[in-house]
Amino acid sequence: MSDLTVPSTAKAVSFSAYGEPVELRLTDTAVPKPGPGQVLLRVAAAAVNPLDWKLRRGFMQAVFPVEFPHIPGLEAAGTVVATGPGVDSWQVGDEVFGSAVAAYAEYALAEAATLAARPADLPVATAAGLPVAAETAVRALGLLDLKPGETLLVHGAAGSVATLAVQFAVADGIRVIGTAGERDHQALRELGAVPVLYGDGVFDRVREAADGQPVAAVLHTAGDGLLADSVALVGGPERVLTISAAQEAGPLGVRFTSGGDAAGAVEGLSRALALHAAGTLSAPVRTTLPLADAPTAHRLSEQGGGRGKIVLLP
Numbered sequence: 487m488s489d490l491t492v493p494s495t496a497k498a499v500s501f502s503a504y505g506e507p508v509e510l511r512l513t514d515t516a517v518p519k520p521g522p523g524q525v526l527l528r529v530a531a532a533a534v535n536p537l538d539w540k541l542r543r544g545f546m547q548a549v550f551p552v553e554f555p556h557i558p559g560l561e562a563a564g565t566v567v568a569t570g571p572g573v574d575s576w577q578v579g580d581e582v583f584g585s586a587v588a589a590y591a592e593y594a595l596a597e598a599a600t601l602a603a604r605p606a607d608l609p610v611a612t613a614a615g616l617p618v619a620a621e622t623a624v625r626a627l628g629l630l631d632l633k634p635g636e637t638l639l640v641h642g643a644a645g646s647v648a649t650l651a652v653q654f655a656v657a658d659g660i661r662v663i664g665t666a667g668e669r670d671h672q673a674l675r676e677l678g679a680v681p682v683l684y685g686d687g688v689f690d691r692v693r694e695a696a697d698g699q700p701v702a703a704v705l706h707t708a709g710d711g712l713l714a715d716s717v718a719l720v721g722g723p724e725r726v727l728t729i730s731a732a733q734e735a736g737p738l739g740v741r742f743t744s745g746g747d748a749a750g751a752v753e754g755l756s757r758a759l760a761l762h763a764a765g766t767l768s769a770p771v772r773t774t775l776p777l778a779d780a781p782t783a784h785r786l787s788e789q790g791g792g793r794g795k796i797v798l799l800p
């Protein structure tokens with residue numbers, strides 16, 4: 487293992503009981519050592535995901551039990567400060583971004599195989615918010631297996647995952663209809679999607695927007711009680727996929743997907759980087775906050791109502 491001087495303890499945010507955002511506390515924590523295939527990052531930015539507050543509230547205990555104290559954070563951008571055994575893809579000093587473990591911290595571990603080099607013109611806050619959304623987007627689109635020219639409906643199209651799914655789908659020649667609040671319609675048009683107002687009557691508006699073309703598949707990222715009508719819209723459950731409504735999906739025979747692999751992580755980042763290189767990537771950051779403001783970050787994420795990633799800057 488090669489390394490820079492790394493302190494033995496550093497700041498991290500953790501919770502030691504399920505509950506309100508106030509359970510998130512900034513403490514001094516032992517800096518982890520990278521194991522085989524891992525690198526240690528000095529974290530420049532760590533993004534917040536809805537899963538982080540669902541875990542903190544204890545909503546996911548049956549699926550993702552956590553040990554206390556638990557440091558949230560699934561993704562980060564930072565500098566490689568140490569490499570574990572067997573890692574030759576990254577050197578100390580490399581600027582990278584990708585999936586990470588316990589990323590609400592000054593230092594965090596990441597699997598070397600899931601990282602990408604961060605271009606100097608990709609801000610750390612933007613980069614930190616890409617990995618989960620990009621991996622989820624490529625996984626979801628892969629499962630739906632659309633062909634160019636087909637029409638895809640995306641529920642919750644202005645969300646972070648959906649924003650990338652819309653861009654990847656449009657780049658693949660897929661026609662996208664996306665549901666969102668009025669505030670986000672212009673942004674969706676700029677991504678090449680046809681926006682439709684969410685809420686009561688949404689499926690009538692989707693049919694109108696489809697303009698006589700069949701809707702081939704539905705990607706559901708947000709909204710309750712939308713899956714049964716989605717199945718009816720496409721004529722069966724096979725080409726309806728949800729990333730957020732596992733319980734609603736089960737009885738309808740609709741697939742729920744969760745958890746990706748290293749190949750998908752790399753493909754997601756490489757697709758996002760290709761859009762960035764072309765100058766067309768849209769990956770908004772809603773706000774940046776210091777690590778100590780993790781409770782505020784979680785409150786904002788839980789409340790919703792804003793577009794883009796909430797990002798912590800250690």
Ligand SMILES: NC(=O)c1ccc[n+]([C@@H]2O[C@H](COP(=O)([O-])OP(=O)(O)OC[C@H]3O[C@@H](n4cnc5c(N)ncnc54)[C@H](OP(=O)(O)O)[C@@H]3O)[C@@H](O)[C@H]2O)c1
Pocket residue numbers: 535536537618619622641642643644645646647648665666667684685707708709710728729730743744745790791792793794
């Ligand atoms: N299974 C997986 O692998 C996986 C991976 C990543 C994320 N997820 C889950 O997927 C969901 C989305 O994640 P994200 O990071 O993209 O969240 P996000 O950035 O917070 O976006 C959520 C979006 O949903 C919209 N929305 C809320 N209610 C809606 C409705 N009834 N109809 C249409 N849109 C609605 C919100 O719009 P407003 O701002 O107007 O409220 C917002 O644009 C979360 O539940 C997350 O936990 C799952």
